[in-house]
Amino acid sequence: MNYKLLHIFRNTPFGRETFLQSLYFCKTINAFPLAYIPRSDKFLLYFSNDAVQVDLDHSYLTSPDTAKSNAEKLFEEMGTKPMFYEPKNFTASSLPDISTNFDYLCCPRSVSDMSSKIGLGHIGPRVRRIIKHATFPVLITSPVFKPWKSISVFFGGSKNALTALTLGLKIALASGLPLDIYTLLEKQDEAYYRELIEKEGLDEPVTQLSRQWFFYEKAHFDTMLYDVPHNSLIVLGAYGHGIIKDLLLGSKMEQIQSTVMNNLLITGPHCSMSLQ
Amino acid sequence: MSTLKKGYSILYQWLFHRDDRLLLIIAGSVAGICSGLAAVALRLSLQTVLEWLHPFRHYGWAFVLPAVGALLSSLYLEKIAREGAGHGVPEVIYAVSRYGGLLRFRSSYSRLISSFLTIGSGGSAGPEAPVVMSGSAIGSNIAKFLSLNERQRITLVGCGTAGAIASIFNAPIAGLVFAIEVILGEWKFVNIIPIAIAAVAGAEVSQAIIPEQVIFNHQTFQVGLLDILPSLCLALVTALVSVVFTKTLQQSGKIARTSSFPLWVRAVFGGCIVGTIGIFMPVVLGEGYHFIQEMISGTFSLGVFITFVAVFAKIFATAMTLGWGGSGGIFAPCLVIGSLTGIVFHKFLLILLPSVGCAREGAYALLGMTGIISGVMQAPLTGIFLIVEITGGYEMTLPLIVVSSISSTMSHYIEPASFYFKDLIERGQFLRPGTDARILSDLNISELIETRYTKVSGNMVFREFIEIIKTSRQNFFPVIDDRTNEYKGMVKISAIRKYVLDPGMYDMIFLSQIMDTEVMTVSLENDLQEVLEIMDINGMETIPVVEHDRFVGMISKTRILDLYRRELIVQTSAH
Structure with missing residues (x-):
């Protein structure tokens, strides 16, 4: 394409x-x-x-x-x-x-x-x-040119996260680079997320293209961010809230981008993605 | 609880989704009220600052006042609001025709502030275009907030416009007519009702807040058949003045843009010139409503020669204000120039034919206003209804129609595009609903492309190709490079008959030897009008789309016609 x-x-x-x-x-x-x-x-x-x-x-x-x-x-x-x-x-x-x-x-x-x-x-x-x-x-992009050697998808189970996962798989397919998935267990367990991707028909591509799927307890958010390789492209979904909403509700994207200096590829709520 | 929720859901669906008229009426009323409030705020603040500055006008240094206002206005627009330059109305028309009425939120207040600074300090401009811009942006942003579709958003833009004009002139019908005639460009039943209600809402807001401050007092004029012939002559005069005004505005803007000075320097220069003219001829300063009232009521005291000079002084002052960096519209200047022209015409008429029993000069001031509005905007209905409503001069309807229609027709002969449309026409962006240009621009090139084409390799032997075409209905086969996947050329079935009829050649030739490499191609960057032009010039029925050396698909005239008809039905249907 x-x-x-x-x-x-x-x-x-x-x-x-x-x-x-x-x-x-x-x-x-x-x-x-x-x-x-x-x-x-x-x-x-x-x-x-x-x-x-x-x-x-x-x-x-x-x-x-x-x-x-x-x-x-x-x-x-x-x-x-x-x-x-x-x-x-x-x-x-x-x-x-x-x-x-x-x-x-x-x-x-x-x-x-x-x-x-x-x-x-x-x-x-x-x-x-x-x-x-x-x-x-x-x-x-990161402030300094930094070639990335793997893809890391932050998958939280939302609609946006599913779009981000599809995009991550697509990038992995096009680049031939390894894909890792990172999930923070907030209210659900591991099985829930695996069922979710099965329901969406992404289980097969995930099995074929991903290197590893990491699960973290909610309290270990910072550990998860530290575990992401420094030379990895991070793919995540975001809602694009305004600053006020972010201050009130908090924003994962804001937290992630202010903590890691990796390149970020963000899918918003109007972004749609398919593997074809 | 669930029954309540279900009931609410059914009611919501029934009221708003099954038929969106009620939704548009409610949202349109809100847009009308908000834009009415914006118009009232601008009018009151202008009145206050003009009154406050009035005692200082007779000082020699007062010529700098419009320069200070224009300076602040240009700095505000450029550095704080960061709006692009422009009068506002063409920007609204552009947004309606090109982007379904999408306007930025900042436009709902930025022009109000900048025009307040320009006009309040004495710059020659009107507050109507800024309130139109503001009202339209309010309507657009209400539609955005309610996640309405494109058609509904355009209706709300019209509601905002109508509310603003209705409020500033206390003229709801003129607001409705202006919104439809100038901004939307289409008379549709579904638009008219919400826009009419928004116009009434805007006018009521103005009445409720400032009931005692009618811009122009109603006057009664005795107009008879004797005035029809002079009206015809006045229409020709106003057509000429309209063309002079339009051309002066355009030239002034062009000259200003060619200078290398920053916007604020240009604005100061323009403001100083206007301020200097204003010392000798105060009629050129500000929006000029006060002088219009004097002319209508017959108390305007300037002599015929000075009034004649004042017509051109006002034209020049407006061009120096708007062309050189000030902010505002041309509506009020049109009214001033029109009434001055009417007065001059009446005075000349009495000099030439002292015994003619024509109407008072106030009536000719009204006719002049209609003539200039109709000539400059080429919007005859707006000219007629505005003057009838703001002056209450219903007995003048017949000569108003004569002046308005002749002035707009004559000025159209000399200058085919109105002031609002000229720039858009020159840029090829004047896209009225149902027109060829609009339909073509609304068709997305990507939806026209047929991508299901079997591609063939340049290294393919002709025999293999024969096997492919046996089972294919394609008439064109794109040839692709095996290694790079690049598009190389096209094999046309009609061009390979001689090889098909000679089986001896089947194993001797490759497709790269018989493909046509000269076939014209287009890319996704081309718009549909360009694509059609290329097809027409080259006599093609189908054209390949190639993007970055990769074959994307084909566009056929049949497909274009199919989608064109569908789009035409959508744009011209009642909804």
């Missing part, structure tokens, strides 16, 4: 790291990376029930005259044909509409804040809204 990943290119050393990560992701799963070099500090993403305006910080517009050639060099370094995305439609002259017709989107942890904040484990509100409405998975 012709899977496409959209990357918003930032012409800075930090941007180079995230772009390399996107290129590596595409190369590993045999997808096509498309780089968008922004010409204004904002753009719009129109999803089926929301229009998300992404306000970029000024580092995205650094040295616009060298941005394309720098991106091309990185494409070449990874042995990938350079491909750039050009917006066709504009809501206003300085507000391009970016297509949401992609299979993956690469986001730093926060698109609107300076990269210095990212180390603080903060996921920006725009990234949350993108996750909430996107019909495609969102790749949130």
Whole structure:
């Protein structure tokens, strides 16, 4: 299949790291990376029930005259044909509409804040809204380019988690890399989760493609995070709650992303996935 | 408890799911009330700040006031709200035609604040477009909150628009007509009822909060048949003025955009120019409602020459405000320019024919307003109903219709696109429901692609291929590279007859030798109009879709026609 990943290119050393990560992701799963070099500090993403305006910080517009050639060099370094995305439609002259017709989107942890904040484990509100409405998975890269050698799926039994598991299996199939599943036993026992995937018809691919399925008691959440290999791509489902809901109810995604520095591949509530 | 729950569920299904009219009426009323409140808030705050600044206007330094307002407005829009530039109304039309009325939440307040700063300081602009933007965004976000579908969301955008216009002018019918004629572009029964109710709700909000503050007092005019001929002439004049106004606005914006100065510098420059004109001619400042009232009631005291100059001064001041970084709409400037034009025309008429028994100059001010609104927006019904409602001048309906229809027709001859639509037409984004462009843009290219095609290898011997085509109904076979999976070309059944009829060749040729490598291809990035153009130019009935050198599928004209008809039925059905 012709899977496409959209990357918003930032012409800075930090941007180079995230772009390399996107290129590596595409190369590993045999997808096509498309780089968008922004010409204004904002753009719009129109999803089926929301229009998300992404306000970029000024580092995205650094040295616009060298941005394309720098991106091309990185494409070449990874042995990938350079491909750039050009917006066709504009809501206003300085507000391009970016297509949401992609299979993956690469986001730093926060698109609107300076990269210095990212180390603080903060996921920006725009990234949350993108996750909430996107019909495609969102790749949130580690701050430094870090090739991953395995896939770790966090499976909690929800609908989103099932989508994430399907995506993990798909990535494992495309990349040939080993897949591990991590489950935190909150209210149910091991058998419940095994029955669940059997009901969803995922038992066979899980048996074929996964290396190991780890179960942890609820209290051992931090241990589980520590056990995830540092060079593994973490795949998880998220609801894309706003900050207020997260503060009230807590957010696993927030906890995970602020604790581990791995690359994260997140499926939101509108993301659907099949193994075919 | 479960019976109660079941009962509630049945009631909910019956009220809202079986037929969504009640849902749209309730949600539309809420949108109308909220947008009405937004309009009232802007009107009251503008009135307060204009009154507060009035004593300072006669000082020499007062020319900087519009510059300060435009500076703050541009900085707010650019740095705080981070809105793209634009007047607002084209953005709403674009969202309706392209994205099912999806508007950002920030649009529900950002233009209100920026236009308050611009108009309140004396910039020549109107508060109507900002409240339309705000009302539409409120409607869109209510629809988002209720998870409504695209059609329902568009109706609520119309409700927000109607509520805003109805509230600011206390004119519910004009609100309804503007929402349908300008924003939605389609008269559908299912839209009209919720939008009408939203318009009434918006007007009632305005009446309830500020009952004593009617923008224009109702006047009675004696208009007879003698006024019809002058009305025809006035219609031609207003058509010309409309075209001059539209062109000046566009040129001003273009010149401003070519300058390398940042937006705030441009806004300050434009504001200083407006402020300087305003010292000599205060009629150009602000939204100008006060002067319109004077002109309608016949107390406007400027002479014919000064009034004539004021028409062009207002046009220039509005172009300098809106084109150079200020925020606001053209509705109120249209009313001011229209009434000034009407007054000038009436004065000239009396100079040329002193004994003619035509109506008072206030009546001609109203006719002028209708002429300019109809000419600039090319929305004749909005022009007629707005003026009839805001002035209560029902006896003027006949000349209003004459002026409105002729002005909009004549200006359409000279300038085919209205001010609101021109930019969208130039960008190819003016997509009204039921039009060819709209249907094609609504069809997703991925749903047109037929992917069930048997692919063949370039290394395949012709004999093997013969076996494949014996059992296949395909007329085209994409040739793929074995190693890289890349698309290489196409084998057309119609082009290989000579090899089929010669069995001696079966084991001697490979498909890579007979495939057609010159076949035009399209990608998923192309939109349907481009795809059809390529097919027409090359006389193709079917075209391969190739993405990143990989074969995706084929698009056929038959499939396009099939989906086109289905989409047309959806867009033109009563619902």
